Amino acid sequence: MDSNDYLYAGITIQNMAHKGVAVAVFMVFCFVLYNTRNLMKEKFFDFKEATTPTAVKFPTCKLPENLFRNEQMSTIRKPNLTQVVSVLNNTKRNKCIDKVKWNHASDFSYFNIPSFHFCVKSNIHPEKVRQFHYERLVITGNYNIISSFFSFLKRKSEVIIIEIGGYIGQTLRKLIPVTGAKHYVVIEPVPTFYKTLNKNIRTLNFNTSVKTYNFGLSRNHKELVVGVVGDATHMLKKSNLKTTEKVQLVGVLDFFIQLGVGCHRIDLLTINCEGCEFEVLETLISTNLIEKFDFIQFQPHYFAPNIGNFLCRYCSLRQLLARTHELVYDFPLVWEAWKRKH
Structure with a gap:
């Protein structure tokens, strides 16, 4: 393998690394967007039971649109x-x-x-x-x-x-x-x-x-x-x-x-x-x-x-x-x- 082959291989690896970072960033962005979208859909929170031995059921809470609208x-x-x-x-x-x-x-x-x-x-x-x-x-x-x-x-x-x-x-x-x-x-x-x-x-x-x-x-x-x-x-x-x-x-x-x-x-x-x-x-x-x-x-x-x-x-x-x-x-x-x- 001559010097040009090494150079080509290095550039290829570098491009793959950049693509990997881009893919990772894109996946994180999609995850955040997905969770934010779910939050925006709901105004009721039904908190699930925790998985610990001392688990308790969280209350269902509604965010008030405004307490004094009427x-x-x-x-x-x-x-x-x-x-x-x-x-x-x-x-x-x-x-x-x-x-x-x-x-x-x-x-x-x-x-x-x-x-x-x-x-x-x-x-x-x-x-x-x-x-x-x-x-x-x-x-x-x-x-x-x-x-x-x-x-x-x-x-x-x-x-x-x-x-x-x-x-x-x-x-x-x-x-x-x-x-x-x-x-x-x-x-x-x-x-x-x-x-x-x-x-x-x-x-x-x-x-x-x-x-x-x-x-x-x-x-x-x-x-x-x-x-x-x-x-x-x-x-x-x-x-x-x-x-x-x-x-x-x-x-x-x-x-x-x-x-x-x-x-x-x-x-x-x-x-x-x-x-x-x-x-x-x-x-x-x-x-x-x-x-x-x-x-x-x-x-x-x-x-x-x-x-x-x-x-x-x-x-x-x-x-x-x-x-x-x-x-x-x-x-x-x-x-x-x-x-x-x-």
């Missing part, structure tokens, strides 16, 4: 909550209700499907997930993250914080000195806790305007009976517990509009309300009010009653929230915080 045909009504005062004195008389709009009804895109799918699979055992991340929270020394994370707010002036589910004031007691908040609004629906909350606030020596309200939040006004079990008190339509109290719930939009949120940016919305976080956040997301909150932190409650399929609802909520905010810390099913995108 409501968007109505107008934003003027709130009827005369007991609620504006968070700042310079709020317009009409509470900027003319600036509050329904968000455009946009469907979930197919790019949301993989992360939604991953969220459902990751939280299939919520009690174990919560326990793991609670221990992680403690081990990493972040036990006070719901207050310590926001210490940078102290560099700002006129910091505004709204707390949903004040209980007897533990979060308020930590957040105010850490953030230097000048305006703090807190609601607590259970009358017994509300009285203790106000009593505890009177013992604090903070240079902060604190306003408290004795009601909870829901999509609509209603009255419920709650079973009182400390900071795990649930909102129930009926309760078998011996210790119960009646609570008043007011509309989410009515409350935030009456506060004047349409006129102002809120530095932090913190929510720990044993399940009401879904109706609060979903309703805010249905309007442009969601864009008024620079930071939102909340505790998801998988064990709260009357929330339906927790996994599907929780993972859908994260997809919706990601449209306007991005995660800044995440201890799944314990506490998580989101920052408004600029």
